[in-house]
Amino acid sequence: MSNENFEPKIVGFMCNWCSYRAADLAGSARIKYPPNVRIIRVMCSGRMDPAFVTKALSLGADGVMLAGCHPGECHYIDQNYKAMRRYHLLKHMLAALGVEDERVRLFWRSAAEGEQLAEAITEFVADIKKLGPLHWPDNWEESDERLEALEAIVKEHEEVMEVNS
Amino acid sequence: MSEGKAKGKLAVYWAASCGGCDISTLGIDTKILDVAEHFDIVMWPCAADGKVHDIEKMADGEIDVCLFNGGIRTSEQEYMAQLLRKKSKVLVAFGSCASEGCIPGLGNLNDKASCFKTVYHDSPSLDNPNGVEPQPVTEVPEGKLHLPVYYDTLKTLGQTVKVDYMLPGCPPESDRIWDAIVAILENKLPEPGSVIGSNTTVCDECPRKREEKKIKKFYRTWEIEVDPDRCLLEQGLLCAGIATRAGCGALCPQVNSPCIGCYGPNNGVEDHGMQLLSAVASVIDSEDPDEIDAIIKEGIPDPVGSFYRFSLAQSNLRRKNKAGV
Amino acid sequence: MKRISIDPITRLEGHGKIDIFLNEEGDVANCYLQIPELRGFEKFCVGRPAEDMPNLTNRICGVCPEAHHMAATKALDKVWSVDPPSAAKKLREMFYSIFFATDHTTHFYALGGPDFVVGPDAPPAQRNVLGVIAKVGMDVGGKVLKMRRDGHALIKLLGGRAVHPNWGLPGGVSRGITEEQRKEIEARGREAIEFAKFSLQVFEDIVLKNSAYVDLITGGVYTHETYNMGMVDENNKVNFYDGKLRVVGPDGKELVKYDPKDYREHVAERVEPWSYLKFPYLKAVGWKGFVDGKDSGVYKCTPLSRLNASDGMATPLAQEQYEKMYATLGGKPVHHTLATHWARLVELLYATERWVELATDEEITSPKFRTIPTETPREGIGCVEAPRGTLTHHYVTDERGILTNVNLIVGTTNNNAPICMSVKKAAQGLIKKGQVSEGLLNMVEMAFRAYDPCFGCATHSLPGQMPLEVNLRRPDGEVIEKLSQYLD
Numbered sequence: 001m002s003n004e005n006f007e008p009k010i011v012g013f014m015c016n017w018c019s020y021r022a023a024d025l026a027g028s029a030r031i032k033y034p035p036n037v038r039i040i041r042v043m044c045s046g047r048m049d050p051a052f053v054t055k056a057l058s059l060g061a062d063g064v065m066l067a068g069c070h071p072g073e074c075h076y077i078d079q080n081y082k083a084m085r086r087y088h089l090l091k092h093m094l095a096a097l098g099v100e101d102e103r104v105r106l107f108w109r110s111a112a113e114g115e116q117l118a119e120a121i122t123e124f125v126a127d128i129k130k131l132g133p134l135h136w137p138d139n140w141e142e143s144d145e146r147l148e149a150l151e152a153i154v155k156e157h158e159e160v161m162e163v164n165s
Numbered sequence: 166m167s168e169g170k171a172k173g174k175l176a177v178y179w180a181a182s183c184g185g186c187d188i189s190t191l192g193i194d195t196k197i198l199d200v201a202e203h204f205d206i207v208m209w210p211c212a213a214d215g216k217v218h219d220i221e222k223m224a225d226g227e228i229d230v231c232l233f234n235g236g237i238r239t240s241e242q243e244y245m246a247q248l249l250r251k252k253s254k255v256l257v258a259f260g261s262c263a264s265e266g267c268i269p270g271l272g273n274l275n276d277k278a279s280c281f282k283t284v285y286h287d288s289p290s291l292d293n294p295n296g297v298e299p300q301p302v303t304e305v306p307e308g309k310l311h312l313p314v315y316y317d318t319l320k321t322l323g324q325t326v327k328v329d330y331m332l333p334g335c336p337p338e339s340d341r342i343w344d345a346i347v348a349i350l351e352n353k354l355p356e357p358g359s360v361i362g363s364n365t366t367v368c369d370e371c372p373r374k375r376e377e378k379k380i381k382k383f384y385r386t387w388e389i390e391v392d393p394d395r396c397l398l399e400q401g402l403l404c405a406g407i408a409t410r411a412g413c414g415a416l417c418p419q420v421n422s423p424c425i426g427c428y429g430p431n432n433g434v435e436d437h438g439m440q441l442l443s444a445v446a447s448v449i450d451s452e453d454p455d456e457i458d459a460i461i462k463e464g465i466p467d468p469v470g471s472f473y474r475f476s477l478a479q480s481n482l483r484r485k486n487k488a489g490v
Numbered sequence: 491m492k493r494i495s496i497d498p499i500t501r502l503e504g505h506g507k508i509d510i511f512l513n514e515e516g517d518v519a520n521c522y523l524q525i526p527e528l529r530g531f532e533k534f535c536v537g538r539p540a541e542d543m544p545n546l547t548n549r550i551c552g553v554c555p556e557a558h559h560m561a562a563t564k565a566l567d568k569v570w571s572v573d574p575p576s577a578a579k580k581l582r583e584m585f586y587s588i589f590f591a592t593d594h595t596t597h598f599y600a601l602g603g604p605d606f607v608v609g610p611d612a613p614p615a616q617r618n619v620l621g622v623i624a625k626v627g628m629d630v631g632g633k634v635l636k637m638r639r640d641g642h643a644l645i646k647l648l649g650g651r652a653v654h655p656n657w658g659l660p661g662g663v664s665r666g667i668t669e670e671q672r673k674e675i676e677a678r679g680r681e682a683i684e685f686a687k688f689s690l691q692v693f694e695d696i697v698l699k700n701s702a703y704v705d706l707i708t709g710g711v712y713t714h715e716t717y718n719m720g721m722v723d724e725n726n727k728v729n730f731y732d733g734k735l736r737v738v739g740p741d742g743k744e745l746v747k748y749d750p751k752d753y754r755e756h757v758a759e760r761v762e763p764w765s766y767l768k769f770p771y772l773k774a775v776g777w778k779g780f781v782d783g784k785d786s787g788v789y790k791c792t793p794l795s796r797l798n799a800s801d802g803m804a805t806p807l808a809q810e811q812y813e814k815m816y817a818t819l820g821g822k823p824v825h826h827t828l829a830t831h832w833a834r835l836v837e838l839l840y841a842t843e844r845w846v847e848l849a850t851d852e853e854i855t856s857p858k859f860r861t862i863p864t865e866t867p868r869e870g871i872g873c874v875e876a877p878r879g880t881l882t883h884h885y886v887t888d889e890r891g892i893l894t895n896v897n898l899i900v901g902t903t904n905n906n907a908p909i910c911m912s913v914k915k916a917a918q919g920l921i922k923k924g925q926v927s928e929g930l931l932n933m934v935e936m937a938f939r940a941y942d943p944c945f946g947c948a949t950h951s952l953p954g955q956m957p958l959e960v961n962l963r964r965p966d967g968e969v970i971e972k973l974s975q976y977l978d
């Protein structure tokens with residue numbers, strides 16, 4: 001597939017206290033950014049379970065964006081440090097699976113940084129477009145050989161049953 | 166099951182299994198006679214008689230309980246899973262392979278073609294000048310020979326057919342197997358769809374002393390002498406006990422070896438590996454991104470294998486592309 | 491037209507399918523043993539830290555995880571170029587002897603032995619451990635159960651778990667034993683020796699005193715003159731844990747004795763399109779197909795082969811029994827497949843004696859059970875005798891000890907070709923002019939079972955799956971008749 005016409009599906013998990021507001025702000029200020037990111041609000045980056053990320057990818061997302069308050073400014077004190085450690089470990093793991101570095105990224109954006117958030121989204125979408133689709137769901141499909149083989153077994157066993165009874 | 170009632174029917178089956186689940190079942194010892202008293206064992210390939218054709222002839226739902234171990238990697242295994250599902254009232258995914266794919270599930274990092282390449286083309290002790298590979302159908306001078314089709318992906322029993330219960334462990338400890346059998350006999354099974362097991366973590370059963378989990382460096386098991394009394398994770402070893410379901414009695418930590426996670430995730434956790442990853446991330450003693458990165462890269466060279474040793478097949482992780490990583 | 495199959499054959503640790511083709515005259519034309527599964531450990535272990543291998547490869551086989559655990563652990567010693575302290579080697583060998591004794595007990599009483607003890611003509615439903623009890627007395631059942639229970643308990647005590655131990659490390663083991671544990675191990679070991687002696691007595695009383703059985707063992711139907719392989723110590727005595735591999739020819743003369751690390755110079759594996767399991771042969775002799783004799787590179791790796799390939803047993807009682815066996819069967823080497831059951835009992839006795847020797851070794855409770863590796867990891871080959879044949883693990887890693895290459899040749903694989911040949915020969919002797927009776931198919935099974943084949947191991951998937959199915963096919967191959975010894 002040529003990447004030019006490719007519209008990536010992206011999920012963005014945003015912290016309620018900062019980035020989600022930043023996104024709001026960007027929206028009301030009519031700052032333009034691509035519509036590819038489906039934003040999901042989470043109370044804090046500390047609540048972003050890394051399993052959300054892999055789940056999104058396995059359901060067909062081509063990239064996942066995480067955003068929280070700047071280090072030191074988390075509404076729940078140090079939860080975003082936790083998020084940071086998890087993020088690094090998750091990225092280490094995704095790299096081992098061959099998932100490109102750009103596909104999952106964590107941004108720190110405060111409630112006031114609507115413009116910066118829009119920039120981040122724009123940049124992120126452009127990067128994923130360059131990479132092309134991830135194809136995780138397709139890589140789980142079995143070939144047609146499977147159904148044929150199953151049918152063959154059923155048929156063979158039925159023949160034997162007839163002989164026996 | 167009360168006295169005087171007709172005997173139930175029990176089937177035990179193994180798909181892509183190592184047989185350890187059966188060995189562990191035999192470990193209930195003479196209690197197996199109690200099982201035989203309450204059930205006609207209509208199939209148990211490792212220990213008793215029973216033919217596929219007899220199962221095929223049964224009415225749907227005629228088997229009361231089927232304990233099914235092993236994952237699904239071939240057409241033959243998928244067929245048996247479907248057959249036993251149809252014929253059984255209660256189907257139990259028995260052990261880690263059937264429940265979450267277990268170690269053979271790590272095969273999902275690759276596909277059939279890359280696996281065949283290693284085994285039949287690149288192995289260092291091979292004599293295969295013509296590049297022969299096993300085929301579903303082979304014409305030999307005397308006729309045709311069939312092999313089941315080998316799939317790209319190993320799936321769990323639950324990903325193949327609907328499963329009523331799961332029994333965790335690789336293998337489940339004999340005592341836990343007996344507990345499950347008692348629950349079946351006394352009709353005290355939990356809600357369908359649940360795991361038959363406890364709902365705490367290995368840490369709760371572990372006798373090691375715990376203080377504070379703060380780690381600047383992870384160690385590989387061969388690198389350090391282990392303090393026999395202190396928590397292994399606090400000593401920097403990647404112990405999966407922290408995010409693994411209890412039930413074994415913390416056997417591995419008791420011989421100084423970190424838990425490798427064979428009992429799978431606790432109740433309510435969809436993804437064992439991510440739960441473990443989160444738990445491990447939270448003990449890293451740093452707030453500096455570069456330092457965090459260094460600690461991780463130095464100490465955890467194989468994150469997929471370390472966090473998803475037993476649950477890759479069950480997880481959301483997928484191959485990089487069809488041709489394997 | 492009818493289809494003929496035996497399915498599933500029970501008491502086999504693994505799954506396989508045998509197809510027997512008849513020619514126009516109704517005689518056996520050919521025979522194929524198909525292994526219907528593959529797990530691909532060689533592929534997916536690549537990328538894992540090498541020290542995970544004792545735990546990963548355990549899952550190749552739940553019947554003999556201890557063998558994989560040990561072969562892997564020994565390979566790790568080599569990967570890290572580390573020499574374990576002598577107490578660690580002794581602990582490992584003691585653990586391994588306990589495992590061997592437990593496994594051989596299971597086979598003799600529950601899997602293969604009943605064919606003999608209960609009798610080859612007995613209905614299949616009786617040829618199991620219950621049949622043995624009926625024949626030998628209630629007492630034996632208790633003894634067998636106790637032996638198995640004790641064995642598993644000690645394996646758990648040492649390795650952490652009864653199935654899939656978590657114990658081996660490059661340079662040693664993760665934990666040693668206390669004096670109290672040692673006492674327990676010794677006490678159980680002394681009982682085990684008595685049990686082994688008792689088992690040999692059972693064999694003598696029931697099998698050897700029955701001339702019909704002896705004729706069956708020594709009869710041509712179950713005889714194959716192939717090469718034999720087994721691990722030996724520096725005195726050419728049988729050893730399960732460590733040593734050199736010795737191969738003797740059909741005439742009993744030594745062909746070669748080599749260090750397991752050189753396995754590639756001596757053994758190569760063929761691929762056939764109709765089985766997922768490869769077929770190893772001796773390179774020095776060459777692959778000539780599924781035939782025996784000194785010009786064919788087919789070799790066997792069974793308890794009997796190990797005895798054939800050695801000059802004796804390293805413990806006194808087992809040595810006596812070794813001599814007795816060869817005296818009775820007409821000298822070395824013995825090629826009668828069914829004598830494998832006898833050899834297995836000789837090995838059982840050796841394993842129990844070795845167990846006690848090690849449990850009474852003053853070093854066994856030493857706290858020095860580990861050497862921490864310091865060298866850069868690279869490549870290592872680990873080899874042990876598994877109950878079902880020589881087991882080889884070969885790893886290559888990068889400088890961090892992450893696996894880049896894995897090769898495994900497991901016990902049963904070694905016997906892949908001979909099993910096929912034995913079944914064919916049995917079938918040829920017993921199926922004539924299209925006449926197949928139930929009793930005859932029993933015999934085909936017996937030939938098969940003497941090897942105690944473990945296809946789980948071999949396919950790196952164990953006992954599983956469509957156990958064994960025997961199809962008798964007509965020349966057109968299309969349609970087959972079903973004949974089952976289990977049919978009413």
Ligand code: SF4
Binds near residue numbers: 185260335549
């Ligand atoms: S769960 Fe473990 S013991 Fe059971 S079949 Fe799978 S690998 Fe073997």
Ligand code: SF4
Binds near residue numbers: 372398424
């Ligand atoms: S992390 Fe491991 S060693 Fe520590 S308490 Fe939990 S199970 Fe025990």
Ligand code: SF4
Binds near residue numbers: 335410413426
């Ligand atoms: S400690 Fe962990 S790996 Fe060991 S048996 Fe228990 S759950 Fe399994």
Ligand code: FES
Binds near residue numbers: 015043045068069079
């Ligand atoms: S509240 Fe925004 S990251 Fe914690």
